[in-house]
């Protein structure tokens with residue numbers, strides 16, 4: 001368990017701790033109860049992967065990816081050695097022409113699955129199916145989607161499967177694809193499972209993997225507690241100077257977070273009409289620049305639609321989406337937000353799958369995803385990116401209020417059989433913020449342990 005100076009604790013839930021050792025483990029095994037793994041989280045000093053990486057696939061793409069992994073000082077294998085334990089399998093499938101070509105590489109992956117270490121990683125690198133593709137090519141490419149999502153559901157012991165999609169003309173070893181690969185291989189993606197990242201442009205060669213945000217100034221809204229506080233801490237750990245924003249009523253907690261990470265605090269209700277301008281003023285006057293905006297602040301006012309009132313509906317829309325649209329307009333209109341600009345919004349799986357009693361919240365979060373996709377071209381024109389992270393069940397004050405039985409069911413309903421931590425959402429956001437992710441835009445990445453509900 002980690003305790004932060006503001007008292008926020010990050011720990012495995014009690015059930016996961018109980019079944020992870022001794023009597024609890026034996027009992028769970030005998031009764032056939034879920035046995036969630038203790039997930040490997042990112043630790044800057046620790047190895048990227050625990051064990052050798054098997055790189056499979058035909059063509060130049062797999063050779064190029066193997067070369068990058070060697071440059072990262074990984075123990076690379078091009079063929080499986082029977083009984084050798086593996087830390088990861090990377091399958092390069094960037095030249096698929098027909099679904100029949102999936103058989104050989106996937107059966108080879110299948111044969112190696114029994115030799116995976118705990119918390120191992122499977123990562124595919126392929127191309128998205130496009131309406132302009134020949135039907136056989138589109139069928140093969142889309143097949144990878146089904147494979148990754150199914151394999152993710154078969155893996156155990158904290159292992160995950162995710163995929164990278166290369167847009168037309170983007171090579172398998174392009175910097176943006178390799179930044180995505182590094183994210184998926186590392187403990188940064190502990191709670192990301194069965195998901196895809198799309199590399200739409202070449203991107204930039206990474207500088208410092210440990211302090212990728214050195215020299216950047218980031219603003220995080222809703223940073224006084226929960227996921228926002230974790231995002232502020234994670235961006236600061238990665239080298240950014242952070243402006244922590246929250247409502248005046250949360251001022252004490254906000255100051256504690258900002259002091260802890262040597263950032264600055266800005267007390268501000270983000271629904272204020274001039275919120276964007278005030279953030280820019282603070283950033284430029286105190287820190288001389290603004291590079292990264294994280295729209296995290298959000299509220300829920302749950303009611304079945306039949307019982308919904310205007311106050312509940314309107315406040316959720318105002319905080320969760322209307323404020324972001326208005327602030328983005330101010331940022332885009334400013335000459336001070338450019339170059340490597342990054343906007344990252346926190347959405348929710350409720351906005352993807354829907355949720356009973358959350359029509360207002362789901363409208364706002366689905367709205368966030370729509371906004372992100374159409375803001376991407378506007379920022380791309382000035383070399384920036386915009387992405388969203390959609391958390392599933394995350395252990396925070398918000399979810400601690402859910403009645404016990406509902407909460408216990410909700411946190412087990414994913415492939416990793418546990419709730420995520422605020423830090424898991426923060427790691428995905430920090431990935432999108434990196435200069436090396438310059439070619440990764442308009443993505444919505446779910447951090448949900450592969451929720452069984454929805455996609």
Ligand code: NAI
Pocket residue numbers: 221222223224225226227228245246247250268269270271296297298299319346347348349390391392393394395396397398399
């Ligand atoms: P939280 O309620 O613990 O923290 C939200 C923070 O936002 C609070 O500090 C609050 O004061 C601040 N805030 C609210 N309205 C504001 C305003 N008008 N101006 C400035 N700050 C404001 O919530 P939590 O759990 O940390 O959630 C953070 C984000 O993640 C939200 O957008 C939420 O919708 C989203 N999310 C959370 C999930 C979870 O399981 N906890 C799941 C999916 C999404």
